[in-house]
Every structure is written in C-alpha cells, then in structure tokens.
Amino acid sequence: GPDMNQTVIKDISYSSGTVQARMYLYASVLQMRGGHVARQPREDKVGNVLLWNGEVFDGPVEVCLFVEEVDAGSMDQKKRKVGEVLCRMEGPFAFVYYEVGEGRVWFGRDGLGRRSLVSIQPTERGSEGRAPLFLASVSPGMGEEVKEVEAGHGIFYIDLNEWMNLGENEGIHLFHRPEPIMLINQAVLEEKELATADGLERIMKSEKGPNGLLDAAYDEAIKGLYESLHKAVSRRLIGLGPVEEGRGRVAILFSGGVDCSTLAVLVDRILGKDESIDLINVAFENPRELRAKGRTEAGAEGWAQVPDRRTGLVALENLARLSPHREWRWVEVNVTYAEVEAERARVERLMLPSRTRMDLSIALAFWFATRGKGNMWRVHGKEGIERQRNTAPMTDYISRARVVILGSGADEQLGGYSRHRDAYDRGGWTRLVDEVQLDVSRISSRNFGKDDRIIADHGKESRLPFTDAGVMSLLASLPIHIKCDPRLGRGLGEKLVLRWMATYMLGLGEEVSGAPKRAIQFGARSAKMQGRWERGDDPL
Structure with a gap:
C-alpha cells in the first residue's frame, strides 16, 4: 500500500x-x-x-x-x-x-x-x-x-x-485446518419430485414469482440468500474511511451481469444516499475484431458494441430506476491495443506464478478496470440516463475508491459455468452435484490470489461478498435443483436462486436477472486478440 x-x-x-x-x-x-x-x-x-x-x-x-x-x-x-x-x-x-x-x-x-x-x-x-x-x-x-x-x-x-x-x-x-473442504448438499430428487421445466419458466416470467407456487424450500432459499448476502456486503462496507467530497469510497467492477448487479443494489441499500458509487465498465480494442470489420481502431461505435458495455448500460438503467437519488458514476474504461502492449510485461509479472493466455486475458481486464481511468458520467434517475446518452463525459476521470467489489465466487457455487451444464448432460443431477462440489473444493486454488495481486497494484483492495462464510454455508446447504436447473435455458437455469432473488427481492428487470453468463475476458474482449486459434490454456 x-x-x-x-x-x-x-x-x-x-x-x-x-x-x-x-x-x-x-x-x-x-x-x-x-x-x-x-x-x-x-x-x-x-x-x-x-x-x-x-x-x-x-x-x-x-x-x-x-x-x-x-x-x-x-x-x-x-x-x-x-x-x-x-x-x-x-x-x-x-x-x-x-x-x-x-x-x-x-x-x-x-x-x-x-x-x-x-x-x-x-x-x-x-x-x-x-x-x-x-x-x-x-x-x-x-x-x-x-x-x-x-x-x-x-x-x-x-x-x-x-x-x-x-x-x-x-x-x-x-x-x-480442522475442516479444509466445505461439503455441499448431496441430495438429488427423483425427476417426478421436481417441478417441471415448463412450470418453472412460467413462474420465472410471472410478476408474482415462486411465492406460494412452489415448494416452500424455494422461498426460504431466496430469503436466506438475500439475508446472508446483505450481511456479507454490510461487513465489507465497514470502516471505509471518512467521506470526502468528490471521491466515492466504493467501486464495483460492473459488466451488467446478475452477480455484479445484485451486489450494486445491495451496496446501494447499505451505503449512505449522499455517497456516489463508481460503476467501472471495461472494454478492449481487439485487433482480431477490428480486422474482421475492416477497421484500424475501435472508435465510438466499436466501444459501444463490446458485449459488456451493452449489458452494463442496460443494468445501469435498472439501477437508476431503482435508486434515482443515488449518484451512480458510470466509468467507461476503453483500453486500446497500444495500451495493452505497453502494460503487458507489468501485468505478466504481477500474474506470476500464473502463466497462461487465459490468465493474461483475465488479468488485463482486472488491471485496467481497477486502475479506474476512463470517461465518467454522473447518472441520477431516468434523466441521468438520457444525459449519459447525449452529453460529453468527464474525460480522464480516475476512480479514487480504495474498495473494489467483485462478484467472484458465485459461479463456482451456483452452477454458473458451461461445464456444469455439460456435467448434467453427461450424467444428470448426480454428475452435476459432483462437478459443483469439485469447484467448491478447489476454489482456494483458482484465481483469487492472482486477482488480489493485480488489484493491489493500484493501491486498492478487493472485496468478495459471495465468498463470505455465511453465504457459502447457506449455498452449500441448498439442494442442487434450487441452486441451478440445467433443464432451463441459458440465462435461466444457471444460478437459479440468485436470479430469482435479483428479480423478486431486488427489483432487477428480466433483461438483467436473466442475462446469460459471460466470462469477463470475452465480455470485455481482452481474450483472443491475435486470432481464434489462441487457446486459454496455452502457456505464455
């Protein structure tokens, strides 16, 4: 520091x-x-x-x-x-x-x-x-x-x-450590004991939601997840230091997905209304994408077409609707390929001992996002959204927030990855339970250490509410069909209980709570910059 x-x-x-x-x-x-x-x-x-x-x-x-x-x-x-x-x-x-x-x-x-x-x-x-x-x-x-x-x-x-x-x-x-591995609920119901996929989809698209229409376990899980996540976010907002005029104390890495949008709503409910919150959205100028479109640089249109930029703006509209009096600072971090080349050696050093192309693509996204340098709009309510679309931003803004909230840890516990759906296709619910248990068991050896090194390079600290002990204990206790249901389509079946909570307890629209999972390196376009032949597990 x-x-x-x-x-x-x-x-x-x-x-x-x-x-x-x-x-x-x-x-x-x-x-x-x-x-x-x-x-x-x-x-x-x-x-x-x-x-x-x-x-x-x-x-x-x-x-x-x-x-x-x-x-x-x-x-x-x-x-x-x-x-x-x-x-x-x-x-x-x-x-x-x-x-x-x-x-x-x-x-x-x-x-x-x-x-x-x-x-x-x-x-x-x-x-x-x-x-x-x-x-x-x-x-x-x-x-x-x-x-x-x-x-x-x-x-x-x-x-x-x-x-x-x-x-x-x-x-x-x-x-x-006395109990080194958290064991998840292994119970698997017979297909005849489960609600039908069609029935679940109808309920998810109804205004009432699951309340009273499904087994009470669904309602209890949704309320329990809200309470444990609310407590986890509250813990991570204690002791942020004094409020200073013109400086937000909290930033959220914001792609517009259900994980970060959920955390943004919870931060808004806990933090004083007179404080601004930085929503940092990162996008990369990808040479492979430029060649495919016959361009030499991204330009305004190119930045606007980056997947996470599109979903982030949709989610921003939701936040402005839910909390119109909050000052949301929408920060667009646009990273040119020249900047990537200039900082690549530094990021590769910070990554060590991680050394694959996928490690680099994720690390680049985190490093540039948490640097927090970009174009910033102050957004209040619906009118703020219109101004964001039609007025010039504050250029060269740098987020001074020292606390960075991330949604890391949700996918491993809630069946959010495509490999979880693949496991279900290969071996049904039992195979899915095994795959989620594997991810939970090896979560300590995944990306958290690397991510911490990358973020700390800017004198900032990551906070990961989905890894709170209370949240993890609650999710481990839930049966698999409540956490995720691969019988449903993408954007519905993954992280099922979280999506329901986001819709019916937080008020997020279906366009946010139902957004399919997209890894940051693909959503921000920091992956496969040279060609589609690049493999994530290729060593650097």
Missing part, C-alpha cells in the same frame, strides 16, 4: 551463539480503517513480529496473536494455540508471523486463498550454498521459481532450527 512502509531486521541464532541467518520483514500499508495508519511490521515487547494483509470478519476472540495465553504452556501447546487461532479466523487474509521464543515462522492464507502470498526460491545461492527463501504478496519478477502458497488445507510454519541445519526444504510443516 502507499500509506507507509517499514522494515524490521531479525538475526537468527538458534543452534549456536553465532548469527546463522538474517530475516528481513518488510511491509507497505494501505490504510483502510481508523483515523491513523497502523504501522507494520507489528512487533511486541518480546520480539514477535506480525505482517498482516486482510480483514477478520469472524472467529475466535483472541484474534490478536500477541496474547498472553499463547505464552503459557508447553511448546506443543503454544504451537497448537497459534495454529488454531489462525485457522479459525474468518475473512480474507495472508500473513507472516515470527514467533521469536519458539524459533518459528508462521505463514499462510485464509482457507479460500483470497489474499495473495507467494513463495520464491531464487536460483542464485548465498555465500554458504543455501538459497534464501522469500515470502511475499507479489513476485519481483526476476526469473525466480515462484509458487502460490497453498491455502485450502491449512497454514504453514518453519522450524528455523531444522530449516537452517537440515537443508533447504526441511523444517517446513503444515498445520492442518
């Missing part, structure tokens, strides 16, 4: 009286809460040092590691105490904690891997032949062997005495 930085240096000499190693603990801080900057690294009176990146929304009372109880008991009891406290905390975080008295360095990420932490093993060795170990939020991009610190199964600790005397890969241990 840009607000302060500091280094603490510790000499290590556990197996003899002479210094055998030196530890450098460096932190740069993005101040999000309170009236003063919280200095890091944080060192207590006995020399324990904490590096922390993230938030704690729930967990044990003794979330501070510098507590007296940790110092009581045997060595094993102390180790268990520290490990249990860290594993039971709920929220997005990554940390390094030097426990000086026991000669241990703890490090890790939350169970979903929402904050970045990578380990780096340089190829150059030290004077005594041992290669130093680096733990960092982001790789310096100097050709090192970079690995994402595994998040799903627990946290790690280094026994420094073992590490210094037994070899480079010795002395690193895993402290297992």
